[in-house]
Amino acid sequence: xxxxxxxxxxxxxxxxxxxxxxxxxxxxxxxxxxxxxxxxxxxxxxxxxxxxxxxxxxxxxxxxxxxxxxxxxxxxxxxxxxxxxxxxxxxxxxxxxxxxxxxxxxxxxxxxxxxxxxxxxxxxxxxxxxxxxxxxxxxxxxxxxxxxxxxxxxxxxxxxxxxxxxxxxxxxxxxxxxxxxxxxxxxxxxxxxxxxxxxxxxxxxxxxxxxxxxxxxxxxxxxxxxxxxxxxxxxxxxxxxxxxxxxxxxxxxxxxxxxxxxxxxxxxxxxxxxxxxxxxxxxxxxxxxxxxxxxxxxxxxxxxxxxxxxxxxxxxxxxxxxxxxxxxxxxxxxxxxxxxxxxxxxxxxxxxxxxxxxxxxxxxxxxxxxxxxxxxxxxxxxxxxxxxx
Amino acid sequence: xxxxxxxxxxxxxxxxxxxxxxxxxxxxxxxxxxxxxxxxxxxxxxxxxxxxxxxxxxxxxxxxxxxxxxxxxxxxxxxxxxxxxxxxxxxxxxxxxxxxxxxxxxxxx
Numbered sequence: 001x002x003x004x005x006x007x008x009x010x011x012x013x014x015x016x017x018x019x020x021x022x023x024x025x026x027x028x029x030x031x032x033x034x035x036x037x038x039x040x041x042x043x044x045x046x047x048x049x050x051x052x053x054x055x056x057x058x059x060x061x062x063x064x065x066x067x068x069x070x071x072x073x074x075x076x077x078x079x080x081x082x083x084x085x086x087x088x089x090x091x092x093x094x095x096x097x098x099x100x101x102x103x104x105x106x107x108x109x110x111x112x113x114x115x116x117x118x119x120x121x122x123x124x125x126x127x128x129x130x131x132x133x134x135x136x137x138x139x140x141x142x143x144x145x146x147x148x149x150x151x152x153x154x155x156x157x158x159x160x161x162x163x164x165x166x167x168x169x170x171x172x173x174x175x176x177x178x179x180x181x182x183x184x185x186x187x188x189x190x191x192x193x194x195x196x197x198x199x200x201x202x203x204x205x206x207x208x209x210x211x212x213x214x215x216x217x218x219x220x221x222x223x224x225x226x227x228x229x230x231x232x233x234x235x236x237x238x239x240x241x242x243x244x245x246x247x248x249x250x251x252x253x254x255x256x257x258x259x260x261x262x263x264x265x266x267x268x269x270x271x272x273x274x275x276x277x278x279x280x281x282x283x284x285x286x287x288x289x290x291x292x293x294x295x296x297x298x299x300x301x302x303x304x305x306x307x308x309x310x311x312x313x314x315x316x317x318x319x320x321x322x323x324x325x326x327x328x329x330x331x332x333x334x335x336x337x338x339x340x341x342x343x344x345x346x347x348x349x350x351x352x353x354x355x356x357x358x359x360x361x362x363x364x365x366x367x368x369x370x371x372x373x374x375x376x377x378x379x380x381x382x383x384x385x386x387x388x389x
Numbered sequence: 390x391x392x393x394x395x396x397x398x399x400x401x402x403x404x405x406x407x408x409x410x411x412x413x414x415x416x417x418x419x420x421x422x423x424x425x426x427x428x429x430x431x432x433x434x435x436x437x438x439x440x441x442x443x444x445x446x447x448x449x450x451x452x453x454x455x456x457x458x459x460x461x462x463x464x465x466x467x468x469x470x471x472x473x474x475x476x477x478x479x480x481x482x483x484x485x486x487x488x489x490x491x492x493x494x495x496x497x498x
Contacts, residue, residue, distance in 0.1 A: 264418060265428045268404025269435075269466060270483055276470035277480045291406070292415035299411070308403045313411025337484045344489045348431050351496055 011131045012089075012100070015207050016116055018107040019138030020147045020154040024167030025106055028138055028196065032104065038207065042092075042100040044084055081105070081116060082123035089129055102207060103130065112153065113160055118307045132309060136206065137161035138196075141172035145180050148187070158184060159251055159283045159329050160304050161191045163206065169195050189253050190286055190327045251283065254335040258324040262342070264291040264299065266349035270342055271308070279306040281333055287326035288318075298324075402465045422448060432469075438491035439481070441473065 019025045032038055091097045107113055113135060120132050137157045147154035158164060164184050169177050181193055194206065275282060282305060288298040297314040328338060406418035418424055429445050436442060443451045446462065453461045453472050461472035474480040
């Protein structure tokens with residue numbers, strides 16, 4: 001993926017709201033739209049099927065809502081979304097609609113959110129104006145456990161989330177809700193879990209700042225790097241962590257720490273290769289990397305499957321810990337495999353450059369050419385034959 | 390674009406550190422050319438066991454060589470892995486224990 005164009009400074013923070021059918025996305029959206037704090041927020045909702053059910057329920061919305069014609073999970077949705085966002089931006093620029101600072105995109109209940117994130121990061125005219133701020137996934141406290149167990153889309157939506165909003169906690173059995181929360185925390189320890197008894201819900205807090213900005217929302221970054229949340233107890237017993245965190249015997253979450261700097265060149269080679277081969281199984285990568293002690297702060301990386309957000313360098317570390325930390329949520333890939341592989345690539349980067357790199361025999365320069373020597377005697381460029389002189 | 394040879398400068402990939410804010414503090418990522426040299430050397434160490442090499446072409450692309458000769462010109466790393474998959478018939482896997490063991494032997498040897 002090629003980087004976004006240089007940002008203009010007038011960036012629009014984009015929050016993607018996803019969640020399984022009936023998990024409360026629309027109620028959450030209604031709540032957000034009714035909040036006076038969110039007057040600067042535009043909303044895109046995604047009609048599913050022939051009946052615009054979400055649209056019918058969202059009676060209070062105004063012109064900021066644009067219906068997407070395609071509701072299916074495929075490439076066409078990206079085109080629709082790109083056009084819809086560009087249209088919104090054009091209307092914003094022309095003054096036809098207020099200069100909104102935030103954009104909320106609601107996906108369908110069956111949607112894989114990754115194509116939407118891909119669109120945000122790659123679509124020309126969108127990626128230079130918009131920044132992905134967070135992925136918010138609603139999970140129904142009554143039926144969520146069943147969805148997670150039976151619907152792969154539901155497990156994936158929870159795994160890629162930055163913030164998990166548990167809905168219907170007011171009508172759910174408290175013990176079942178607590179069990180579901182524990183299950184979500186194992187599935188995606190990097191996400192903050194919020195409860196939405198909607199009478200008390202702080203909609204503004206949900207959309208505040210970006211999940212990936214340690215300066216604006218340090219608490220978020222510290223949360224997703226909280227090693228304790230991964231059941232590892234730091235480095236002490238990390239070789240056993242993957243078994244503890246496996247969800248449905250397929251999805252696992254773990255946090256790796258590296259004392260030595262992670263060479264950025266090696267990391268780029270490694271991660272692009274990993275995503276090419278196993279991208280479907282790397283649901284999330286987030287990290288704070290010390291790429292060289294000479295840099296003032298960490299480099300923040302985050303990605304969802306094949307989609308990697310352009311890395312950002314921060315001017316300072318969020319705390320005294322200068323170790324590189326990487327969080328992975330994977331399907332059927334163990335912690336030890338990732339750790340051994342990245343460590344090897346990192347060692348390759350430190351082995352020097354250029355002249356000492358191994359060269360294949362067919363790549364070696366021919367030793368018999370002019371300017372070199374054979375048996376100590378110089379080889380000269382052949383002169384003109386005598387009969388020509 | 391290079392006015393002399395017509396080579397298009399490739400778009401910046403997320404894995405490029407040189408030119409990114411903050412990275413200039415490190416010698417490793419100060420210049421694009423230096424970073425590409427390090428990347429090329431690293432990949433060649435990795436590919437040695439597969440009979441493949443790459444070279445940097447004009448700072449804008451990479452040329453993949455197999456024993457048959459040059460087989461592909463690619464502009465970035467994802468395209469390189471795809472070209473290798475086409476050449477060898479399978480995607481190169483960074484978790485492959487054989488690949489990692491060969492790379493470590495290269496380091497120690």
